[in-house]
Amino acid sequence: MTSADPAVRLDAITKSFGGRRVLNQVTLEVPEGCGFVILGRSGTGKSVALRHIIGLVRPDAGSVFVHGTDITELEGTELAEVRKQVGFLFQSGALFDSISVGENVAFPMRRHTRLADAEIRQRVQSKLDSVGLGSDYDKMPGDLSGGMRKRAGLARAMALDPRILLVDEPSAGLDPITSEEIDELLLGLKQNQKTTLVVVTHNIPSARKLGDQLVMLDQGRSVAQGTVEELEQSDNELVRAFMSSSHAG
Numbered sequence: 001m002t003s004a005d006p007a008v009r010l011d012a013i014t015k016s017f018g019g020r021r022v023l024n025q026v027t028l029e030v031p032e033g034c035g036f037v038i039l040g041r042s043g044t045g046k047s048v049a050l051r052h053i054i055g056l057v058r059p060d061a062g063s064v065f066v067h068g069t070d071i072t073e074l075e076g077t078e079l080a081e082v083r084k085q086v087g088f089l090f091q092s093g094a095l096f097d098s099i100s101v102g103e104n105v106a107f108p109m110r111r112h113t114r115l116a117d118a119e120i121r122q123r124v125q126s127k128l129d130s131v132g133l134g135s136d137y138d139k140m141p142g143d144l145s146g147g148m149r150k151r152a153g154l155a156r157a158m159a160l161d162p163r164i165l166l167v168d169e170p171s172a173g174l175d176p177i178t179s180e181e182i183d184e185l186l187l188g189l190k191q192n193q194k195t196t197l198v199v200v201t202h203n204i205p206s207a208r209k210l211g212d213q214l215v216m217l218d219q220g221r222s223v224a225q226g227t228v229e230e231l232e233q234s235d236n237e238l239v240r241a242f243m244s245s246s247h248a249g
């Protein structure tokens with residue numbers, strides 16, 4: 001890895017499921033420290049693209065680079081090492097419902113570090129504080145509101161202080177105000193911890209706030225890439241229509 005390496009690079013990735021092509025020669029580059037937004041209609045391959053970045057899905061053709069490392073063929077401990085640098089906030093929050101909020105955040109620390117219990121407890125508390133759940137360590141996920149679950153998922157995704165955070169539809173299922181609060185937390189990570197963000201959303205206000213660079217996918221292809229202003233002036237009518245919609249969620 002050199003300092004010139006982007007945080008993430010998808011190099012002409014193509015992926016089919018059951019003979020249906022979901023991603024078609026998608027190339028994109030996420031500079032280190034960037035807020036990168038993936039836009040597009042439902043079913044157009046956004047989540048599949050995101051999953052490639054942590055090797056949950058492998059491309060049929062093309063390569064995936066994380067901080068300059070080609071992860072396309074990596075397995076086992078090598079892939080695990082790369083994954084530690086990449087946090088993932090799933091759409092549902094994906095919390096374990098049978099353990100407390102605090103233990104959810106502690107889980108990656110117990111699994112991937114040899115930190116002592118007291119140290120873990122302290123780090124978890126600081127993660128929970130940072131997302132406004134400082135007094136919710138012992139609550140069960142089932143007792144949280146949607147916004148709180150998302151915050152807890154964010155605390156867990158950040159448990160190992162990854163340099164890259166992937167976020168799949170942070171606004172989904174949240175009211176606009178709660179959704180804005182989540183955006184503020186994400187923005188804070190980018191600004192204060194220099195975390196690189198890759199965010200899938202079709203919430204345009206959120207895309208405007210978080211997106212230094214954006215890509216729009218349509219039917220598995222990248223149809224536009226650039227800043228908000230560049231996408232607003234795209235030659236592609238769908239891209240312009242998308243950018244001018246106020247559709248949230």
Ligand SMILES: Nc1ncnc2c1ncn2[C@@H]1O[C@H](COP(=O)(O)OP(=O)(O)O)[C@@H](O)[C@H]1O
Nearest residue numbers: 017018022040041042043044045046047048049
């Ligand atoms: N593991 C999988 N097996 C089969 N089909 C899948 C799988 N993952 C995604 N797909 C299909 O790929 C297409 C794109 O999915 P996705 O990336 O989730 O879309 P979105 O842009 O809404 O996030 C959808 O038609 C979806 O059904």
Ligand SMILES: [Mg+2]
Nearest residue numbers: 046047048168
């Ligand atoms: Mg999706």
